[in-house]
Amino acid sequence: MTTTNQSHSHPFGKPVNILKFGEGNRIIVDKEALEKSFLHPDVKNRKIVVFSIIGAFRRGKSFFLDYCLRFLYANYSSIESRKNDPQFNKDWIGLPEEPLKGFTWRSGTKRDTTGIIMWSDIFLHTVKTTGEKIAITIMDTQGLFDNETSPADNSRIFALGTLISSVQVLNLVGIIQEDQLQYLQFATEFAKFAAQDNQGSSGKPFQNLLFLIRDWGNPDEYEFGTEGGAQYLKEVLKIKADQKPELKSVRQFISVSFDEYSCCLMPYPGKHVARKKDYDGQWKLMDEEFKDELVVIIEKLLKPENLILKKINSKDLKGFEVKEYIQSYFTLFQSDTLPQAQSIYESTIDKQMNILISKCLESYKLNALKNQDLLEENNLHIFHEMSKSKTLIMFSEEKKMGNAEHARKYKMKLEAEMEKSYNEWKDRSLKSIQQLKEEKKKTEEAMKEKLRLEQEALEAERITREKQAELERQKELQLIENEKYEAEKKAMDSRLEAEKERAKAIEAEREAEKAWRQVLEEKLKNEQLKNQKPPRRRGCTIL
Incomplete structure (x- = not known):
């Protein structure tokens, strides 16, 4: 497998101890951290994937989770990074010499993780085809079977991790041993009770369990990876006629208690990885075969199409509901004695019913x-x-x-x-x-x-309009009268003018007649004068 020279080191998030054991193995719960994570505005109403790993101490649980974190930061947004969902990055494993960051880990004989630790930064994903919003949480657990933890505490850690998670990785080395299977059996009565009371339902008390077998030494019989792992697990969990009742019980428990269970066989990582105290997680120091299988199994677990949502009785839980369940389980496990399966079951029912x-x-x-x-x-x-x-x-x-x-x-x-x-x-x-x-x-x-005032206002307006209309009508009538008067006056003036003209004409006729008469009289006078004998001239004296 080839990679490009690109770093996927992440500056976000830190391990947060949400549960640890105090004096007298008293359980101490960090309620503030739970609320901060699961009640975050970007998380509380999203459906949740809870990815958890459990197993013996100093067997590479935190190392595996840190490579899971590298994958998640390369391929998802988170509440701290605030980036959009990127396209799938096939080179997510990063640079060959890049140190591993995240949950603390180291080789040796002393445990490093205590209690249950959650990564503070929660990853966010939106399914493109449906718009469904999902949040992904990563949990690490205290290594089991060390010389500091009681068998009761081992069982409590195992129980809590399995109850809380939607995917529980059981990290084992070499082979699956019967005493390891016994630590699954703590929930047998609970599982039987749940199966009995949920007949006809697909709801089972637990979801997905992956047996992650490290340092698998028989690849010729069962090849590395999940296909060889499926064949191996089938053989291990086979119920045989001559098996003791407790061995049959464990195998029956797994089939009735988990929605799915699978197995992955991993190669030896290499001497430098397994033995050197100063090894810092660089994948260039791994055996190539181990690195290739590491990439394959992480992608199978965490690619978007492979995510497993947290459910209770087949119902997808959201962030705020997961927080309630986790807190109730922690409270239930406060005592030094592992609680009876019946009480776990009743607690689960009570929490679900109260939410409903x-x-x-x-x-x-x-x-x-x-x-x-x-x-x-x-x-x-x-x-x-x-x-x-x-x-x-x-x-x-x-x-x-x-x-x-x-x-x-x-x-x-x-x-x-x-x-x-x-x-x-x-x-x-x-x-x-x-x-x-x-x-x-x-x-x-x-x-x-208001209606009365409006009616009064309308009435006043009506009267005003009527008065205004009457004034307009009077104006129009007056205008008509004025026009009529002017017309009559003009007609009268025309008649008077005509009378004056007629009088002038009559006067002119009279004057003409008078002049004619004078002419006649003058003419007659002249005629008369002509008819008279001229008078006798007298002599005149000249002075």
Whole structure:
């Protein structure tokens, strides 16, 4: 396998001890770290993948997880890196000489990890085809079977890691031994109980278990990788007629308790990796065969299409729900004695049922809040019964762990919670109804007054319009009268002018007649003069 010279060292995140053992093996839980991680705004409403590894101390668990971190940072966003989901990076393993960072690890005989440690930076992925949002958490666990941890604590760590995870990697060396399988058997009674009470359901108490066998020494019989591992695991878990009951029990437990179980056979990593105390994780010092198988198994576990979501009874859990389950399991395991399987089972049922009750009650309250202002006083109880009936149907239709008695018990609890909620919002509704009536009365009176004022304003406006119209009409009539007067005056003036002209004409005729008469008279006079004898001239004296 070839790689490009590209570093995938990550500056984000750190190991956080969410659980450790105090004095007297008392369990100490870091609730703040749990809340910070699982209630983070980018995580709490996402579906969760919980990837965990468990096994004997000093067998390379943290080393394996650190290469998982390198893959995750190269191929996913995270709450600290804030980058978009990148394309798949086939060269995620990084530079050959790049030191390994992440969870602390080292070779030797002393344990390095204590309790349960979670990587603080949570990885984010959005499925492109569906838009489904997923968060991926990585957990490391204290190495088992050292000289400082009691068998009870070994069992508690094993139990917690398996209960919390959606993928549990059981890191073993050489072969699968019977005493190692016995540490799975702690949950046998729980698994049987869960299988019995969930008949007809696909829900099993645990999800995916991977036996990761390191330093596999028989590749000629079963080849390296998951295919050879599947063949080997099938042979190991085969139930035989002559087996002792406890051996059969373990094998039966695995088949009824895990959704899937598989095995991967890994080569020896090389002398430098296994023996040198100063080895810092550079893959150039690994045997090539080991490096190739390491790349293959990590991609099979963590590529987007291979992610396994955390479920309880076949229901995908979100960040805030996972936090509740983890915290309840930690509380359950506080005692020095490993709890009975029945108590683990009951705790799981109780937590799931209480989450379901909260969800149903929230739906009931939202319905009441949305409609309470629309209700009349005598309809409150009717509405309560209708909402209660719908909520109980919702409760009945949801998938649940447990049997009919569990369902009946928590249904009664839900009914009691709804009655309590009804009494609370009924009092508020009665006050609200009274206030609404008073406000309605005030509003109606205000509307009446407003309507009266509007009508008065309309009437005043109508009168004003009528007066204005009358004035306009009077103006028009006056204009017509003025025009008529002007026309009559003009006609009168024309008649007077005509009379004057006629009088002038008559006067002119008279003058003409007078002149004619004078001419006639003059003519007659002249005629008369002509007819008279001229007078006798007298002599005149000249002075």
